[in-house]
Amino acid sequence: MSLLEMKGIKKNFGAVQALKGVDFQIEEGQVIGLLGDNGAGKSTLIKIIAGYYHQDDGVIKWEGKEIFCRTPAESRQMGIEVVYQDLALVNLLSVWRNFFLGREIETKKGIFKFLDKKKMIDISRKALQGLGIEIPNVNSAVAFLSGGQRQTIAVGRGVYFGAKLLVLDEPTAAVSLREVEAILQLIEEVSKRGIAVIFVAHNIYHVHRVAERFVILEQGIKVADVKKSDGYSAEDIMDIMLGRKQVK
Numbered sequence: 001m002s003l004l005e006m007k008g009i010k011k012n013f014g015a016v017q018a019l020k021g022v023d024f025q026i027e028e029g030q031v032i033g034l035l036g037d038n039g040a041g042k043s044t045l046i047k048i049i050a051g052y053y054h055q056d057d058g059v060i061k062w063e064g065k066e067i068f069c070r071t072p073a074e075s076r077q078m079g080i081e082v083v084y085q086d087l088a089l090v091n092l093l094s095v096w097r098n099f100f101l102g103r104e105i106e107t108k109k110g111i112f113k114f115l116d117k118k119k120m121i122d123i124s125r126k127a128l129q130g131l132g133i134e135i136p137n138v139n140s141a142v143a144f145l146s147g148g149q150r151q152t153i154a155v156g157r158g159v160y161f162g163a164k165l166l167v168l169d170e171p172t173a174a175v176s177l178r179e180v181e182a183i184l185q186l187i188e189e190v191s192k193r194g195i196a197v198i199f200v201a202h203n204i205y206h207v208h209r210v211a212e213r214f215v216i217l218e219q220g221i222k223v224a225d226v227k228k229s230d231g232y233s234a235e236d237i238m239d240i241m242l243g244r245k246q247v248k
């Protein structure tokens, strides 16, 4: 049984057929690189997984059971954590506030309820450290952090709250070289813990290092679904994307 199984997924935006009947599945703890040129349908597929869009046609199964219309919040509760490039965190709030956003820990004093700030600071610091994520101070506002750091905080939060599937839409785009390394290492660490990862990126070398399977979309159609263990190099993947090579 796959963690997530999608069959014949179609999605139109007016006259644009963004997805024309895509099959996609991912197993527990598996890292999949989702590739394709601009407009191929990657983000649309991810947004359907996130419950942000609903497919026009096709079936989605989560842990073997068919699932129907869900909100993004319901998807999250099921264990699907999507990290978008920019929208992951609230800039004006501190790291620990972002970490617990919508899931705050409260404490009671008599009839009054308070946010348990100390506990949340402590947990978020430890959870991020435990994943090897370096954030100088969890009290600083997210606005002062780099793009890469924000991504890792969003990932750390998902892991702490029990995500089974992490979806990262271009986490290494517009991020410095050192931070790319930190994000790739984090993906490896997360996968070791049995969490599945869908990693969308344009840089084939980033994807190739951490993913064990590659799914390539082209104009709303899946044109390849191959395993690294079958001997696909980064160059092979690039050649398939450019139409210079057929799937073996």
Ligand SMILES: Nc1ncnc2c1ncn2[C@@H]1O[C@H](COP(=O)(O)OP(=O)(O)OP(=O)(O)O)[C@@H](O)[C@H]1O
Residues within 6 Å of the ligand: 013, 016, 017, 018, 036, 037, 038, 039, 040, 041, 042, 043, 044, 045
């Ligand atoms: N909300 C929308 N309204 C109308 N058209 C859309 C919408 N979202 C996506 N599309 C169209 O659907 C197609 C697939 O877009 P999508 O964003 O899924 O591609 P992508 O593979 O993520 O591309 P990129 O690499 O540029 O992020 C494109 O033709 C796009 O213009």
Ligand SMILES: [Mg+2]
Residues within 6 Å of the ligand: 042, 043, 044
């Ligand atoms: Mg996209």
